[in-house]
Amino acid sequence: MSSPVPAPTGARSDVEVLASSNDTGYRSFRAGGFHFQRDAYFARVEWPGGRHVMQIDVFLRAIMRDVSWGFFYGVVNFDGVLGTINHYGEVTLFAGRFNEAYRDAGRDHEERFQSPALMAIFKEMLNDWTNEGYDPFAAPMETGVAWGHKNGFNTAAVERQRVTATRMVSLPDDTPLRTDASGYPVNRHFADVPQDEPNVEVEPGFEAEVGAFNLFAYLSRSDVTWNPSVCSVVGESLFCPTSEEFVLPIEHGNDRVEWFLQLSDEITWDVKDKETGKPRARVIARAGDMCCMPADIRHQGYSTKRSMLLVWENASATIPDLIARGEAPVVPVKF
Amino acid sequence: MLTTRFGSLQDFQKGGVEPIDDDPKNYVFSNLFEVAGRAAPYARTAIAKNFQYVIEAVRAEGTSGWYTCAHDEFALCMDGEVEVHLIKLSRPEDIAEVGSEGARRLADGMPEGRKMGRVIIRRGHMALLPKGSAYRFQAAHPSALAIQTLDGPETLHRWADICQTTAS
Ligand SMILES: [Fe+2]
Numbered sequence: 001m002s003s004p005v006p007a008p009t010g011a012r013s014d015v016e017v018l019a020s021s022n023d024t025g026y027r028s029f030r031a032g033g034f035h036f037q038r039d040a041y042f043a044r045v046e047w048p049g050g051r052h053v054m055q056i057d058v059f060l061r062a063i064m065r066d067v068s069w070g071f072f073y074g075v076v077n078f079d080g081v082l083g084t085i086n087h088y089g090e091v092t093l094f095a096g097r098f099n100e101a102y103r104d105a106g107r108d109h110e111e112r113f114q115s116p117a118l119m120a121i122f123k124e125m126l127n128d129w130t131n132e133g134y135d136p137f138a139a140p141m142e143t144g145v146a147w148g149h150k151n152g153f154n155t156a157a158v159e160r161q162r163v164t165a166t167r168m169v170s171l172p173d174d175t176p177l178r179t180d181a182s183g184y185p186v187n188r189h190f191a192d193v194p195q196d197e198p199n200v201e202v203e204p205g206f207e208a209e210v211g212a213f214n215l216f217a218y219l220s221r222s223d224v225t226w227n228p229s230v231c232s233v234v235g236e237s238l239f240c241p242t243s244e245e246f247v248l249p250i251e252h253g254n255d256r257v258e259w260f261l262q263l264s265d266e267i268t269w270d271v272k273d274k275e276t277g278k279p280r281a282r283v284i285a286r287a288g289d290m291c292c293m294p295a296d297i298r299h300q301g302y303s304t305k306r307s308m309l310l311v312w313e314n315a316s317a318t319i320p321d322l323i324a325r326g327e328a329p330v331v332p333v334k335f
Numbered sequence: 336m337l338t339t340r341f342g343s344l345q346d347f348q349k350g351g352v353e354p355i356d357d358d359p360k361n362y363v364f365s366n367l368f369e370v371a372g373r374a375a376p377y378a379r380t381a382i383a384k385n386f387q388y389v390i391e392a393v394r395a396e397g398t399s400g401w402y403t404c405a406h407d408e409f410a411l412c413m414d415g416e417v418e419v420h421l422i423k424l425s426r427p428e429d430i431a432e433v434g435s436e437g438a439r440r441l442a443d444g445m446p447e448g449r450k451m452g453r454v455i456i457r458r459g460h461m462a463l464l465p466k467g468s469a470y471r472f473q474a475a476h477p478s479a480l481a482i483q484t485l486d487g488p489e490t491l492h493r494w495a496d497i498c499q500t501t502a503s
Contacts, residue, residue, distance in 0.1 A: 168409065168463050189337050198462065199455040209465040210421055210452035215411060216341075216459025232409045232461060234483050237388035239409070259383040261367065261390065261481065263413075263459075265340050266350065271357070280357040283364070284350030287342035288413065290382045290390070291352070291364040305337055310411075314385040332384050333363050335494035 011090040013117035017124050025150025029125045031118055032111040034093055038129050040148050045082060047095050047109045052081050057136075057146035060129060061249030064136035067122050068162055068227065071115060073313065074255030077298055080277055084118075086255075088320055091115045098253065098298070100276040126158050137224040139245040139306065142188075163229035170213035175231075177213060178221035189245065189306035190220030216263065219243050219308045226301075228311040236316040245306040253298035256319045257332045258311060262289045265307035271297050285309075295323070295330045341458060343414040344372045344394070344477050354502050364499040367392045367413055371479040377472065379438070379482065380491045387436055389490055391482040395474035401441040402471070405431040408438065408464040408484040412456040415478025419462050420471050421451035427467040437487010441469060 018028040021037075029036040035046045043059035045052045062078035069076075071086035080099055085092040094110035096102025130136060132152030133144035137160060165175040178184030186193065198212035215231060219241055222229075226248045228240030244267060253274040260267075262285040269283040274296050283291055293299050301309075322328035342348075347368040352359040365382050371394040374380050383390040395417045403424055410419065424430070425448055431439040446469040454462045464470050464482075472480070484490075 167407065168461070171463065190339055191336050192339050194457075194459070196457065198457070198460040200452065201454070202452040203450050206421075206423070206451040209463065209468065210454065212419075212454045212456055212460055212462035214459050215461045220339075232463075232483055234388065234407050234409065234485065237385070237483060237485075239411075239483055257385055259385065259390070261383070262350075263341070279355045281355055281359070281362065282353040283362060284353070286348050286350040287340055288347045288366045288368040289350050289364065290367055290392075291362045292383065294361050305339075312383060312385065312390065314388055316386065331361050331363070332386075333494050335360065335498065 011112040011114050013114040015113075015117050015121035017121070020150070027124075027128045029121055031093060031121050032113065033109075034095075034111065036125055043129075045095070050095055050107055050109060052095060054079055054082065056129070057140075058249065060126065060134075060136040060146055063122055063126050064158060065226065065250055067119065067126055067158070068137075068160060070119070072252070073258070075253030075274065075298065077251035077253060079251070083250075087112070089115055091118050093118060098275060098277060100278065123158075127153060127155055130154050130158050136249075137227060139225050160224065162227065165230050166233060168211060168213070168232045169215075169218060171211045172208055178218055184221040184223060186220050187222065187243065187306060190243075193217060193220040195220075215241060216308065219263070225306070228313075236314055238313045238315050240311040240313055242309055242311060243306055244301060244303040244309050246303065248299075248301040251298040251300045254293060254295060255323050256314060256328060257292050257295050257330075258313055259290065259292045260285060261310040261312065262287055263308035263310055265303065265305045267301045267303045267307055267309060269293075269299050269301045271299050274298050292332055295328065342366075342368050344368050344479055352499055352502075359499050359502060362499070363494065365497040367481060368479055370497045374491075378491055379489045380493055380497065381486065382497065384486065387485050389437075389484060389486045391484060391490060393480040393482060395472045395478040395480055396476075397474065399472040400443065401446050401469045402438040402489070403427050403431050403441060403469045404438045404464065404466060404484065404487075405433055405435045406485065407466050408482055409461055410456065410464055410472075411461045411481040411483070412458055413479040413481055414458055415474060415476055416455065416457045417478050417480060418473040419454040419456065419464070420473070421453070421465070422446050422448040422469045423451050424448045424467060424469050427469075435487070436485035438484060438489050439487070440489055
């Protein structure tokens, strides 16, 4: 995210919005050699030498995260075939790149873009393909359906930005608390979460330095799922708590180690090999459990009861270089 | 109404790693309440590490010593109730050099400096431990904290004792 832009490498920027279909009302889109089309139920993607079909709700939930997170850290797999690799300034759009069968058969395809170009066309696609009443960030039981022909827009929902505190939520001039009045009511699954705030006594002159807030209450009022937002910052150490319900819409193949502190309830994680997609482990995380996701895997989580998860990231801009030189650890602690 | 399950020192249900084709140690899996519960009061045990950064698990019980740090730290209360006292040190760099990493423990006794304030955090509350201040914790009953900080001289590394090492 806050990483240096590497020198130009001839990454392409040819993207275009195509005409809308008389049948469905949806526009088609092109990014380099990739062509994207949607119909009532599916996103259909074609590239030189291949094609792929995804359920439209799955596709929209995935591209929503990719857009909102600025291509995030490392690999964002929309599913086992399609996805993006963030090079921080440039981005690879791929099909089959992290799928053993596609790789072995030589059928994988990838194209590298200037990030702003691919981001622009992804945003156009997300906006055009998301109908009124459907919110790709919401839990499925809290929003409308993605199906059907073109029916209005939900632009406000798809233009949400990741919330990033600069020091800590609730401090002066930093990210504010969520309240009923600011449009963040307590979620139906967190109706029992205490809403009391800490007792803070500040001596005059120290208002910017003495502060505390109720993180669990803040999370109970999140209107989105699977969307880590920064709540506290120590250098490059970012606490990114999030509320989780249903399924993480992407398989995240991080380029670095990340950590999970489960704050409430339970998440099941499926862990697969980053390169091949072969299953490696299942992790059951309950309140108080701490675990890392190694840098050579992809992970996807499931949460029936809406849960609170603290995702812990190291946003260091030097990590991509260390990774490229093979000097970044795959596992953070050896014992 | 659905019940939200938070953990506590007295009541937590640990999950675990179920390997399919992997070593569970790769997931460095532990539980904050278990680690804090077994440690001495105010021992700062690392439960997560990412390069120089760590998350420490702490059991707050009674009154801690005073600490200072050259960078911000944050304390998240995971169980109980903890009072945080803050004093502005006039020369914090005498104890925690500029650019140094992690918390430093002060010599016993009240530190010299202006009182900054006092914060009481309960479960789910997060407090800033601002750089250059001296802080101490006080808890009438056993409580649990997660501290966002850097690996420093007070950080304990007990990975083999706290983490899952075999298939659960
Ligand atoms: Fe992730």
